[in-house]
Amino acid sequence: MDNIYLFMLIAITVLAVADIIVGVSNDAINFLNSAIGSKAISMRTIMIVASLGIFIGAVYSSGLMEVARKGIFVPGMFSFHEIMLIFMTVMITDILLLDFFNTLGLPTSTTVSIVFNLLGAAVVMALIKIGNSDTQTFADLGSYINTKKAMEIISGILLSVVIAFSVGAFVQWISRLIFTFQYEKKMKSFGALFGGLALTAILYFIFMKGLKGTPYYKDLKGYVEGNEIYIIAIGFALFTLFSYAFQQITKKSILLVVIAVGTFGLALAFSGNDLVNFIGVPMAAYHSYEAWTLDGGAASGFMMDVLDKKMPAEPFLLFIAGGIMVVTLWFSKKAKTVAETEISLSRQGETHEKFEPNAISRAVVKGTTWLSNALGSIVPKATQERIAHSFHKPDENLTKAQSVEAPAFDMIRASVNLMVAGVLIAIATSMKLPLSTTYVTFMVAMGTSLADRAWGAESAVYRVAGVLNVIGGWFGTAFGAFTAAGIIVFLINWNPSVMTPILLLITAFLLYRNYKSHQKKSNKTLDEDSLTETGSRSVQGVIHESASNISNVIKRGNRIYTNAVKGLAKQDLALLKKNQKQIDKLSTEVDSLRDNIFYFIKNLEETSLRASSFYINILGYLQDMTQSLEYISKVSHKHINNNHKKLKFSQIRELKEVDDTLEVLFNETKEAFDSRSFEKIGSIINRKKELFDLVTDKIVKQVARTRTEESSPKNTTLYFGLLLETKDLLTATMNLLEEYYNSHDSSIEPKTISVEPPTNDSEE
Structure with a gap:
């Protein structure tokens, strides 16, 4: 390859576009979640406001591009050849790392990612140079690396976590104490003051963090600096009057304006200041290449002192970057996945918890x-x-599914999230503290959730586990970025012409694989046979709505049992492994229905309380059925996976006979439930003894075989286990059918037998 550096520059440019996409997908939660979670304004309005903030912030970026050039390492200590290897490494590792976190749906810091990628690549490159030098030692590493900046970033992580969480919790607690959850009346009295305070804080944040360093800020600098107190006081007065007028004229809450303006401010600050994380390295690479071509010397001998000079950002490139960021915001599905994580952790009501509790979360709670x-x-x-x-919430009898669809939190919390995050970032900027916007916005949201008592006894261990997972991921970002960048720069340095194309192909493959994996997960629709919650409030309604679930469990259970027998007969480990996944999915769905019993009972009509007893019994029998199928599937897989002896032909034949009989039973049962011909259930129940006798006969035959010809203890244990669990499966199935048959007869009795008014004993 004649000019490897031109190839690298082109590759870095292409990777920069992809890096913007994955970066925006992760950082979108910083400015979207408060508005999305509160559902105060339409999604379309949220996206338009955020898009304006992103585009304006990108076009008038604050010019922090020197971070990529000289913020982490000393450019004069590296040659053009080495700098290009470092930049190539950083772009590859950064995009893979951020895409990994996006796929997991976890928010991380693009700032920490780019900084530790630069640090890892620069440290290893410096060590390579030191290793090849006869005069330098490990002690000279400090002359290559700006260690102070790295320490600031690490301290920034800790500061972000502690300060943002604590301040967010305190402000939200005070706000809720004043406004309560029935805040509509209080907003009429105190809304103007709250709106004035919030809008003033957000305005101050926009000036201090969002517009600082832009061309406009230079003109305003003389008026702003040194006059902050006056600006805040005047702003508070003007915005309080505006808030009062807005509420009086529109008859709407000023919180709508606070949320819209706060979203705009955070979006503007994000793109204006974090853009360096995406295009800082490509622009530094471009300037390096430009300087080297003008010099015309050897790449390995041209030292990069030129990067020490301040270079303005290219307006055209910023315009393009802003456009890409806006398009990504509108179309990125991964951005929605990352947003769901924070919203679920801060949701006021019930939700489908995404994280499992662990020992640390239990100890913290x-x-x-x-x-x-x-x-x-x-x-x-x-x-x-x-x-x-003040913290009493109005009673709402919602199912878990309805709770998930409802706003995650109210407009008071959304406003506090935006206001506190904006103030903290503005203060950090004025004090030159390296607080990450991601860390601040996330931890403020978690602090306000705690103060709002969203983490109750029912959800605390799950929510704390989620927060710990996210925080652990932040530190994992730093460690992973440093390590991965070090390894990759070592590989590229070994043979740039060979390793660069190989690593780029691997990167493309991994990005494509993650994209397809996430697409498959995102597009996963409700399976035809999936179980659904009943919304009926009467016995008759529950009977008919539950029939579909019974039919689906019977159909899937029949398939699972048949596959277990088939897998044992053919010793098909792949089929048995797939079978285990199927029963795990079914068991999870049944457990989910049981988790919703509380809401089901709450929604029942007082005259239909018998439906609760029926529904609880049905779910209990369904759980018994799934537990039996789970055991059958598990022991079958374990037997084949451990390479134990194959079952005898006679045992396989007998299991097949049982399977065929069960298939007839299950098919007839499914047909009865599908057609709602519940009277047919009686004829199925009448064959109960025949079915149990068949399984008992197989057990007796195995006892005889064990005493005479059976030589494998494992086979005996497996076979007895399968037959005994089959009896339990039959017991649960028959109990379910009897419950259905009796309840159905009882529920229609008043309509078919008697026309008299119901007596006092009537439960409907």
Whole structure:
């Protein structure tokens, strides 16, 4: 390859476009979640406001591009050849790392990612140079690396977590104490003051963080700096008057404006200041290549002191970058996945918890519960009751599915999220503290969730586990970026002409694989046979709505049992493994229905309480059926996976006979439920003894074989286990049918037998 560096520059440019896409997909949560979670304004309006903020912030970027050129390493210590290898490495590792987090649906910091990619690549390249030098030692590494910047970033992580969480929790607690969950009336009295305070804070944030460094800020600098207090005071007065006028004229809450303006401000700050994370390296590579071509010397001998000079960002490139960011915001499905993580962790009501509890989350919840109880014993009871009244939520009898569709939190919390995040980032900017926008916005949201009592006894261990997972991912970003960049720069340095194309192909493959995997997961629609929650409020309604679930369980259970027998007969490990996944999915769906029993009972009519008893019994029998199928599937897979002896031909034949009989039973049962011909269930129940006798006969035959010809203890254990669990499966199935048959007869009895008014004993 005649000019490897031109090839690298082109590759870096292409990767930059992809990096913007994956970066925006992750960072979109910083400015979208408060508006999306509260559902205060339409999704279309949210996207338009955020798009304007992104585009304006990108076009008038604050010019922090020097971070990529000289913020992490000393450019004068590296040659053009080495710098290009570092930049090539950084773009590859950064895009893969961010895409990995997007696929998992976890928010991370693009700032930390790019900084530690640069640091890892520069450290390894410096060590290579030191290793090839006769005069330098490991002690000279400090002359290559700007270690102070790296330490600032690490301290910034810790500051972001602690400060943002604490301040967010405190401000939200005070806000909720004042406004309560029935805040509409309070907003009429105090809304103008709250709106003035929030809008003033957000305006200050936009000037201090979003517009600082732009061409406009230079003209305003003399008026702003040194006059912050006056600006805040005047702004508060003007915005308070505006808030009052807005509420009086439109008869709408000023919180709508606060959320829209806050979303715009965070979007503007994100693109204006974080754009360096995506195009800083490509622009530095372009300037390096430009300087080298003008010099005309050897690439390995041309030292990059030129990068020490401040270079303005290219307006045309910023315009293109802004356009790409806006398009990504509108079309990225991964952005929605990352947003769902934060919204689910901060949701006020019930949700499908995304994270499983762990030992640390349980310990944290137990510790904070103990501390809360200890503090509660000190605070006077009257004060506790007054506080509890402010945090009392109106009763809403929603199912879990309805709760998930409802707003995750109200406009008070959304406004506090935006206001506090904006103020903290503005203060950090003025004090030159390296707080990450991702860390601040996420931890503020988690703090306000805690203060709002969204993390109750029912959800705390799941939510805390989720927060710990995200925080762990932040530190994983730093470690992973540093390590991966170091390895890749070593490989590229070994043979740039060979390794660069190979690594680019691997990168393209991994990005495509992650894209297809996420697309498959995102496009996963409800299976035809999936179980659904009943929304009926009467016995008759529950009977008919549950029939579909019974039919689906029977159909899927029949398939699972047949595949277990077939897998044992053919010793097909792949089929048995797939079978295990199928029963795990079915078991999860049944458990989900049981989790919704509370909401089901809450929604019942008072005259139909018998439906709750029927529904609970049905779910219990369904769970018994799935547990039996789970055991059958598990032991079958374990037997074949452990390479134990194949079952005897006679045993396989007998299992097939049982399977064929069960198939007839299940097919007839499914037909009865599909057609709602519940009277047919009686004839199926009448064959109960015949079915149990068949399984008992197989057990007796195996006992005889064990005493005479059976030589494998594993086979005996497996065979007895399968037959005994089959009996349990039959028992659960028959119990379910009897419950259905009896309840159906009872539920239609008043309509078919008697025309008299229902007596006092009537349960409907």
